[in-house]
Amino acid sequence: PEVIDGAPLANQGPTFRLIGTSGLDGMSIAWDFTLEVSSFRNATIDAVQSNVVVDPDGNTRVDVTVRNTGNTPDTIAMTLGNLAVNGVASSEADSDRITSEGWTVALFNAFEDVFLMPNETRIVEIGVQAPAITSGTIAVDLVLHPTNFPFRTVRETAIVNISWDREFEHSLVPVDCTYLQPNSTCSASINLENLGNFNDAVSVELTSLPSFVTEFFGGDATFQLARYGQGTFEAIEFVIDENATAYQQGTVEFDLNLLNGETFASYTIDVVVGPNVAWTFLDGVSEVDSREVVSFAVQLRNDGNLEDGLIVQLQSSHSTDMGFAPPEGAIIDSDSTQPRTFEIGNLPRDSNFTLRGTAALPTDQASNGTLVLDIVVRSIFDPETEFSYTIEEEFLAKQWREDAKTDSYSLSEFVEDITLLAKGWWLVVLSVAVSAVILNRAVRDRIQRNEQDELLRQMKQKPEETEEDWMEKFSRPSNQQPVIAESPQMDSDSFKRAFQSQSTPSAPALEPMPEPLRSAATTVLDHHDIASQRSTMDQIASDIVQHGVSQPHMDNKHLEPTTAISERTVRHENPDLTQTPEPSRNVPLPKTEPVEDEFDL
Structure with a gap:
């Protein structure tokens, strides 16, 4: 048989018996047979x-x-x-x-x-x-x-x-990028663990950046991690703009990508620009007047990054009368006109602010000394930080003050005297100046008119004529006879009727208006004229304030200037057109002498 799945086994097989029986005597004989399977290798x-x-x-x-x-x-x-x-x-x-x-x-x-x-x-x-x-x-x-x-x-x-299994365990290292100062840097790091089955790398891709961030660094281009390796790497670093305004807010967003560009994590970092309180004293001036009073003016600038406010305080080394001249909008705790402290707000960044005040020098001291004035300013956003400016002025003791009095004339006293003189005489000086200007103008106008009159007189003046020459013009014959035009004839009644038919009847004479009504109408008309003039003047003033003084049109320079003709036209009569005069007696020409006009303004 066929060997299937190892069966039948080799050298094994079925056993059978063959029995034979004699036909004569009935005897039986048996033969036993065994069928052995040969070996089969497979x-x-x-x-x-x-x-x-x-x-x-x-x-x-x-x-x-x-x-x-x-x-x-x-x-x-x-x-x-x-x-x-x-x-x-x-x-x-x-x-x-x-x-x-x-x-x-x-x-x-x-x-x-x-x-x-x-x-x-x-x-x-x-x-x-x-x-x-x-x-x-x-x-x-x-x-x-x-x-x-x-x-x-x-x-x-x-x-x-x-099979490349890629998996990371990642986390952002806690970082605080809020209240960052201008030009300051903030960075963020990432903890990574490679849970994949092979070496791997990640890259950082920026997706969002606030406008007040000027520089951004992506850290390492790629961060390599071995299989089952872990580490920390700097993912991003950015710098706040030096001109960033305080309390601006934004977010920096970035992705972690595999080398094939697939994003497997995204992170967001909140960024807030912190306030930078900085005040710089630019200049200070102090002066002692004749009343032994120190006047000072100190200028400072807001170099911070926000619209700030100030708490201003004046301190002195001696007990004396002193105080500030508070600016408009200052907050003062008392009703004093010269407070020693006040508060003011809404001071823009990069703006200058001037502090003014006075302090009296001590007059009752037993010895000479120095008055020290400390001007201390603090921001309303950071009251713990002080900015100070010191003014020092020396003074004499009481016993030395009498000896120091001399006949000296200080510059401040001279300026004060000049100021008093100017206040007392400025109207007189102004009136004299105005009068001088008016007189000068009048004299110049008078001279100009005299020159014009003289020029006209010379142009009109004819050569001197004798009596014979004057009479000769009337004795010249004329060859042209005048033509008398004939008019149509019409009787007076017909003309009167034709004229009345073409004209409207005359209206009856009106009665004169009563005087009170005429006076009231005149007052109303005068009032309307004055109101109209005022309205026109207001409109002109408004146009000057808004648009400035009107200027000539720029294209006027292309026009040709006109030439004034100063000569007068002299008419010459045609002797041929004149009628023959009758002989007349000789009449001498009148002689006129120039009369000087009175001086006028």
Whole structure:
């Protein structure tokens, strides 16, 4: 029979008896027969483990189940062959250990001296060592046959794929980027642990940045982590703009990406610009007048990054009358006109602010000394920080003050006297100046008019004529006789009727208006004229304030200037058109002498 799954066994088989009986005497004889099956050697591969994966630069094993399907105990010879990497066949010879392109395959638990009973199975392993790459496939055949009996060779293919598992445990190191000063830097770090099965790297990609951040650094371009490695790396670093205004808020957002660009984490960091309180004293001036009073003016500038307010305080080394001249909008606790402390707000950044005040020098001291005035300012946002300016003025003791009085005339006294004189006489000086201007203008106008009159007189003046020349013009004959035009004739009654038919009848004379009504109408008209003039003047003043004084049009320069003709036209009579006068007696020309006009303004 056919041997299937090791049965029937070798040298075993069915037993049967052959019995023969004599036909003569009825005697029987028996023969026993045994049918022994000859030995049959065979082996098969029952199963090969599928869907086997290996880590990059890792190793794994593929289980293969082999079975002795012969009917006699036997050993199996096994080897590996037909190696193919990524579908490309290798030229390596069959062996129980093959290396190609970084891959290594080998047989394990494949001892050839192990006997397998008929239909007995065993598991052999194909070990696979993958190269340090993140993708790839290897295929290898397991070749087996009964020992020294290669005629019944069988083979099956085992396939292994590289599987790269990428996973990270990540967290942001606690960082506080709030209330950052201008030009300050803030950085954030990330804790990373590579939970994948191979070396990996991450990169940082910025997604959002506030406008008040001027510089951004992405830290390391990539951060490498070995398999199961962990570490901390600086992800971002940024700088606040030096001109950033206090209390501006924003967020810095960035992503953690794999090398293929896939994002696996996103982080957001809140950023707030902190207040920078800074006041700088630019200049200070102090002066002592004749009344032994120190007047001072100190200028300071807001160099901070916010609209600030000040708490101002005046301190003195001696007990004396002193105080500030508070500016408009200052908050004062008392009703004093010269407070020693006040508060003021809404001072823009980069703006200047001037403090003014006075302090009387001590006059009752027994010895000479120095008055020290300390001007202390504090921000309303940071009252703990003080900015101070010191003024020092020396003074004399009471007993030295009398000896120090001299006839000296100080510059301040001179300025004060000049100021008093100017206040007392400025109206007189102004009136004299205005009068001088008016007189000068009048004299110049008078001279100009006299010159014009003289020029006209010279133009009109004719040469002196004698009586004979004057009479000669009337004795010249004329060849042209005048033509008298004839008018149509109409009697007076017809003309009167025609004229009255074309004209409207005359209206009766109106009675004169009463005087009170005429006076009231005149008052109303005068009032409307004044109101109209005021409205026009207001409109002109408003246009000057809003648009400035009107200027000539820019294209006027392209016009040709006109030339004034100062000569007068002299008419010359045509003697031919004049009628022949009757002879007249000689009349002498009148003689006129120029009369000087009175001086006028």
